[in-house]
Amino acid sequence: MLRVIKNRLPPSKPALIEQVRTAENKAALDALRRMQAVGWTKDGTLAGLDLQRAQLKNARLARAEMTGVVLREADLAGAYFGSTQMKQANLENANLAGANLGDVHLPEGNLAGANLHNAHLAAGNLCGANLRNANLQAANLWQTDLRGADLTGADLTDANLPGTLFDESTILPDGTHWSPQSNLARFVLGEGS
Numbered sequence: 001m002l003r004v005i006k007n008r009l010p011p012s013k014p015a016l017i018e019q020v021r022t023a024e025n026k027a028a029l030d031a032l033r034r035m036q037a038v039g040w041t042k043d044g045t046l047a048g049l050d051l052q053r054a055q056l057k058n059a060r061l062a063r064a065e066m067t068g069v070v071l072r073e074a075d076l077a078g079a080y081f082g083s084t085q086m087k088q089a090n091l092e093n094a095n096l097a098g099a100n101l102g103d104v105h106l107p108e109g110n111l112a113g114a115n116l117h118n119a120h121l122a123a124g125n126l127c128g129a130n131l132r133n134a135n136l137q138a139a140n141l142w143q144t145d146l147r148g149a150d151l152t153g154a155d156l157t158d159a160n161l162p163g164t165l166f167d168e169s170t171i172l173p174d175g176t177h178w179s180p181q182s183n184l185a186r187f188v189l190g191e192g193s
Contacts, residue, residue, distance in 0.1 A: 013040060017049065025055040025075070032059055041065070092130075146170055157190040 011019070011034065019031035035041050041064040048068040055075050062082040070090045077097045086106040093113040100120045107127040111134050118138045128148040136156050143163040150171045166178040173187050185191075 013045065016040070017045070020056070021049075021051050021054055023055070025057050028055050029059060032056065032061070036060075156184075156187040159188055161188060 011031075013035075016031045016035050020028050020035070022028075023031065032041070035045065040046075041061060044065045044067075046064060046066045046069055048070075050070045051074060052070050052072045053074055054071060056079055057075050057077045059076065059079040061084055062080055064081070064084045066089060067085055067087045068089060069086065071094050072090050072092045074091070074094045076091075076099055077095050078099060079096065080100045081104050082100055083103045084101075084105065086104060086109060088108045088110075089106060090110045091114050092110050094111070095115045096111075096119050097115050097117045098119065099116070101124055102120050102122045104121065104124040104126075106129060107125050109126065109129045111126075112130045112132045113134060114131075115135045116139050117135050119136070120140045121144050122140050122142040124141075124144045126149050127145050129146070129150070131146075131149055131151045131154050133153040134151075134155070136151075136154050136159050138158040138160075139156075140160045141164045142160050143165070145165045147165055147167040148169040151173050152171050152175050154173045156173060161184055166182070168177055168179065170178040172178055172182060172184075176182075
C-alpha cells in the first residue's frame with residue numbers, strides 16, 4: 001500500500017532539476033513541463049542552475065526566471081524563451097538555431113560561439129552581452145538592444161537589423177566600435193567580419 005502511494009507522489013524539485021539537467025530530450029522536456037505546472041520555472045528555481053549540455057530542443061520557457069543560469073553547450077534549437085529573464089546567463093557555444101528569444105532580457109549574457117542561426121531576438125535586451133564568434137546568420141535582431149555588446153567575429157550575414165540599438169561601446173564583428181557612420185550592410189551582406 002505504501003509503495004502505491006509513493007508511486008503516485010510527484011517527483012521532488014531536486015529530482016526534476018536533475019532530469020532537466022541530464023536526461024535525453026524527451027525526458028528533460030517532460031520534467032520541465034512538470035516544473036512549469038507547479039510554477040517552478042517562474043519562481044526563480046532555475047536561476048543560477050548549472051544546466052550545462054542540457055538537451056532541451058523545442059523547450060517552452062516563456063516568461064521564465066533564469067537569471068544567471070548556465071546553459072553552456074546546451075541544445076536549445078527551436079526553444080521558446082519569449083520575455084524570459086536571463087540576465088548574466090551563460091549560453092556559450094549553445095545551439096539556439098531557430099530559437100525564439102523575442103523580448104528576452106539577457107543583459108551581460110555570454111553567447112560567445114553560440115549558434116543563433118535563424119533565431120528570433122526581436123526587441124530583446126542584450127546590452128553588454130558577449131556575442132563573440134556567434135553565428136547570427138539570418139537572425140531577426142529587429143529593435144534588439146545591443147548597446148555595449150561585443151560582436152567581434154560574429155556572423156551577421158542576412159541578419160535583420162532595422163531598429164537595432166547600438167552605441168559607441170558596441171564592438172562590431174570586425175573589432176571596431178560602432179559609430180553613427182558605421183556601415184552595417186557589409187556585415188549583413190557577408191562582406192566584412
